Amino acid sequence: MTATTTDHSRAVADGAHSHGLVPAGSRAERVTSFDLADIPVPSGREEEWRFSPVARLQPLFAETLASDGVTVTVEAAPEVKVETVARDDARLGKAGKPGDRTAVSAWNAVTEATVVTVPAEAVASDVTSVRIDGVSKDATAQHLLVHAERHSEAVVVIDHRGDALLNQTVEVVVEDGAQLTVVSVQDWADGAVHAAAHRSTVGRDARLKHVVVTFGGDVVRITPDATFTAPGGEVEMVGLYFADADQHQEHRLFVDHGVPSCKSRVTYKGALQGSGAHTVWVGDVLIQAEAEDTDTYELNRNLVLTDGARADSVPNLEIETGEIAGAGHASATGRFDDEQLFYLMARGIPETDARRLVVRGFFAELIDEIGVASVEERLLASIEAELEKSMSVITGAPAAE
C-alpha cells in the first residue's frame, strides 16, 4: 500500500505550492483555446498525455470528425427542455475553453449540439436521461450542453453504450442558486474509444454534483473541469471505475477556485483486474490568490485485485493564498488484501462471496454518495458483473451469464 495524505489548511502562500509529481508550470498557465492551431496533436510526452495511449486516441485528434457514429436520445423530465441547435448557437462555449487536443478537436468538428435546459426555478420531477449509443466506428464528435438556470434543480444522466470512436464535449452551466447532478456512465462495449471534455461553471450559491462511472470501452479518457464564477458555490466530484485486462481508463480533473468562499470535494475510487488494466487519476486543484476562504479536499483510492494491473494517481494542489478554510488531498493504491480474504473465509464465507464483500465494501461509501437510485442499482449490478469475470479467472470456472 502506498499512501499520501496531506493537510494544507495551514500552508503558507508561496505562489505555486504543489507537490507530488509536479507538472511543468502552474495549471493556471496551461494553454486553453478554441483554436485548433493553438493546441497541436500531442506526441505523448506532454504532461497531460504522458499516461495516455496516444496512438489509440489518434483518430480523435483530427481536424474534422463525423457526426453519425453515435445516436443521441434524450428522455427528459417534463419540466426540462431539449433542443438540437447549430454549432453557432450563442449558448455554446460559455463553460470555458478547450484545454487539450481532443477537446479542441471536438469543439471545432461538431456541426450541432444537444442542449438540455432546466428552466429557472423549475424542479425536475424525474431524472433526465441522455442516451448515447455507438452505431459505427467513424470517429465522431458530439456536443452536449446541460444548462441549469437560476434556482432550478435537476438530475441528468448521460449513458454511453455500444461501440464508438467518440470525441465529446459536455458543457455544464449551473447558474446562481441552482442544484444540478450530472452523471456520466461509460458502459461501452469492448473496442470503444472515448475522449470527453467536461467543462463546468458554477454560479453563486449553486451546487454541482458531478459523477463519473467508467466500466466499459477500450480507452476512456475524461477531463472534468469545474470553475466557480461567484462566491458560495459548491462542487462535489465523485468517480468510480473498474478496469479489466487491457482497458485504459483515465480521469483528469481540474477544480479552479478563482473566487472566495467556495467548496470542492473530489472522491474517486477504482478497482483494477487483469493484465494490462491501466487507470490514471490526476486531480488538479488551483486556489487562486482571490479565492480566500476556500475549502477543498480530494481523494483517490485504487484497489488492485490481480497482478499485471497498474494504477497511476497524481494529486496536485496549487495554493496562492494562505487565507483558506481547508485544503488537502489523499491518494492510496493498495493490493487486494489476502488477510481480509482469510478473515472472512475463516468465518465460513466462500471465497467468491468474500471477495465480493471486500470490493463492495471498498465502493460502498461512494455509491451512497451518488444519490441517484437507478444509477446506484445499475452500478452494483455492474460491479457484480465485473467480479464474476475476476472470479472466473481466479477459480477457473466460467463466468455466469
Next chain:
Amino acid sequence: MPTLEIRDLHVSVETKEGPKPILRGVDLTIASGETHAIMGPNGSGKSTLASALAGHPKYEVTSGTVTLDGEDVLAMSVDERARAGLFLAMQYPVEVPGVSVANFLRTAKTAISGEAPALRTWGKEVRGAMENLRIDSSFAERSVNEGFSGGEKKRHEILQMELFKPHFAILDETDSGLDVDALRVVSEGVNRAKETTDVGVLLITHYTRILRYIKPDFVHVFVDGRIAEEGGPELAERLEAEGYDRYVGTGATMSA
C-alpha cells in the same frame, strides 16, 4: 461426541529465505466440552498451530493429520473448515472497510448454517450477545474491526464465537492486550459458549492470567514447535511460579 485430533503435525512458514519449519510433530486430541490451554514462550509456535488449523495460506503442513470427527480437515479450504465447525478467534483481527458488523455477522451465520437466520430471532440474538459482551449497539453499523480498540476487536471475536456456535474454538492469545475488566467480559463470553453449546476450546496464551477466569481441563506446555509437557490445571500453577525457564533454559521469562 465430536473430536478434534491432531497427529504428528509438522508445519512450515514461508519466508524470504524459503520454508522455515515451525511445528515439529504436534499431537493433541480435544473432545467436545473440554478446554485445553496451550501455554508457551514467545516464538514457540503456538500461534502457528492456530493459524495452520484454520488454514492460513502462509503456513504449509508438511506432514501429519488433523481430523474433525474423522473428516480430513487439512483437505478442506479455509471456509469449509469454518463450516465444519472450527472457529479461530484471531490474535490480530483484520479490518474490512465498508462491510458493516451486522452484514458480516449475518453473512457468516448464513454461510455456516447453510440458511439465512430467521429475521425475527437473529436480530434479538445479536443484540443480546452484544449486550452481554458490553459492545455498544452502534457497533452493528460500523465497519468490521475498523477503528476498534484492541479490546473491542477481541470482544467482537468472542461475539462471533457465541453467535456461530462452533464445535471447536481456537482462541489465539485472546487475552493479550486486555485490561482486567475486558478480560473478565471476554472470559464470561467464552464460559457462556461452553455452557450453552458444549464447544471444545483450545486456549492459546502466554500468560496464566486468563486461566483464573476460564478453567482448563488440560494444560499443554508448548516449546520449540511441539508439546513438551502435559498435565491438569496444576501445571498452570507451576508455570505461574516457575516460568518457562526449565523448558527452554535460555532465560525466557513469563509474567502473570
